[in-house]
Amino acid sequence: MSRTLACLIVFLTLPATSALAGTIVLTFSAGAGTCASDSAGTTGPIPCSDSNRIYQGYGDTADVDFTYLDFNTAPNSLYWWSTQYNQLVDVAWADEDGRIEIAPTASALITLDHLDIGSWLGVMLPVTVRVLDLVTSEELYNTGVLNIGATSVYLTPGVSSRNGLALVWDATTGGGRFGLDNITITAETVPEPRSGILIAAGLFCLVCAGTRWGDKTVRDVTAD
Numbered sequence: 393m394s395r396t397l398a399c400l401i402v403f404l405t406l407p408a409t410s411a412l413a414g415t416i417v418l419t420f421s422a423g424a425g426t427c428a429s430d431s432a433g434t435t436g437p438i439p440c441s442d443s444n445r446i447y448q449g450y451g452d453t454a455d456v457d458f459t460y461l462d463f464n465t466a467p468n469s470l471y472w473w474s475t476q477y478n479q480l481v482d483v484a485w486a487d488e489d490g491r492i493e494i495a496p497t498a499s500a501l502i503t504l505d506h507l508d509i510g511s512w513l514g515v516m517l518p519v520t521v522r523v524l525d526l527v528t529s530e531e532l533y534n535t536g537v538l539n540i541g542a543t544s545v546y547l548t549p550g551v552s553s554r555n556g557l558a559l560v561w562d563a564t565t566g567g568g569r570f571g572l573d574n575i576t577i578t579a580e581t582v583p584e585p586r587s588g589i590l591i592a593a594g595l596f597c598l599v600c601a602g603t604r605w606g607d608k609t610v611r612d613v614t615a616d
């Protein structure tokens with residue numbers, strides 16, 4: 393077997409370098425794992441009852457760490473509620489302004505794909521939803537003023553950052569007027585070590601191929 397062919401076989405049998413994407417959907421389901429027994433959301437998880445706080449471990453994975461903040465009383469966590477935010481069931485709400493931080497635990501690229509926001513009892517009031525870079529606070533998405541009434545609104549930010557993201561909503565009235573649900577994010581990681589192996593293997597194959605071409609050229613010249 394020629395060295396060039398051997399190199400080609402080794403190169404092709406190495407695992408392909410690919411991004412590993414994982415999708416997380418925060419549905420705030422009432423079962424264990426969503427709620428906490430203290431205001432900061434650090435004690436739990438416990439099964440949910442209306443006005444429990446969201447547990448700070450809810451939704452966390454090896455790639456992503458969520459933090460829930462009732463912004464006007466931070467570090468208190470967000471609240472949980474079962475119904476009455478339009479057609480949404482099991483939601484997170486803030487007394488007035490809320491913030492959910494989505495931090496990569498390693499080098500994942502975090503994308504906020506979509507979310508639902510509903511209005512308490514369908515009462516029409518204004519709210520603004522924004523997405524910020526978690527480290528620089530650069531504003532990546534801004535809905536402008538939304539007037540949500542009888543029907544919840546489906547938002548599709550589609551913005552990304554390797555620093556992580558902060559989903560924030562700003563109401564002008566307290567009393568838990570807005571509930572958020574079905575917050576969907578994608579965490580995309582690239583396995584760096586395998587990338588390095590592939591690059592090294594590719595360079596080695598090029599060297600092998602160059603050597604074979606050089607050997608042939610020498611033989612051809614000699615034959616002349």
Ligand SMILES: [Ca+2]
Pocket residue numbers: 448449450452457458459
């Ligand atoms: Ca967490």
Ligand SMILES: [Ca+2]
Pocket residue numbers: 418419420421480481482483573574
């Ligand atoms: Ca839900």
Ligand SMILES: [Ca+2]
Pocket residue numbers: 488489562563564565
């Ligand atoms: Ca406000």
